[in-house]
Amino acid sequence: MMRPTFKTCPTCGSRKIKLATGDYRTTTRGRSIVIPDVRRHECPTCGEILLDYEAVQQIEEARQGGRNPSRRSSRSIKRGA
DSSP states (O other): OOOOOOOSOTTTOOSOOEEEEEEEEEEETTEEEEEEEEEEEEOTTTOOEEOOHHHHHHHHHHHTTTOOTTOOOGGGSOTTO
16 A cells, blocks of 8 residues: 655644654553554654554554454354344
């Protein structure tokens, strides 16, 4: 999949967007988690972080505990319904 190139910050209009890779910190279900090696674009002027589809997928997988969110386990399906 082709990664989009962000040239202008949607928040402040800066054209100084930089590509970065590193830890991404977020909170899920009341606990903090760190996802390593997330590639993103950052605005050094206002601090905005821009994520592409692959980065969002990586973060969501980590938030789901490594489970594929599109697959449901047999335990989550009600029997007899």
